[in-house]
Amino acid sequence: MLMIRMARFGAKKKPTYRLVVIEKERARDSRAVEVVGHYNPLTTPATIKLDHDRISHWMKNGAQPSDTVARLLKANPVPAPAAV
Numbered sequence: 001m002l003m004i005r006m007a008r009f010g011a012k013k014k015p016t017y018r019l020v021v022i023e024k025e026r027a028r029d030s031r032a033v034e035v036v037g038h039y040n041p042l043t044t045p046a047t048i049k050l051d052h053d054r055i056s057h058w059m060k061n062g063a064q065p066s067d068t069v070a071r072l073l074k075a076n077p078v079p080a081p082a083a084v
Helices: 054-058 067-077
Strands: 001-013 014-023 033-039 047-050
Touching: 001 033, 001 054, 001 067, 047 067
Parallel strands: none
Antiparallel strands: 001 014, 014 033, 033 047
């Protein structure tokens, strides 16, 4: 089963995270299928960059978000398309 979860990167005491699509049984920082976003909690306010198109693609194909990723997705909904 595929999951969308966070993988920790960065230096000691200075974490940054990548939102990745990965097999549920794999370790936190092992090789991911695809990177679909970035999260930096140390900036004020926290920096969140999400690829909503790819996230929705993976969720339509059965990937489940972790609790933390679901919270981030709820706080940062898909932006409405610009009117032309």
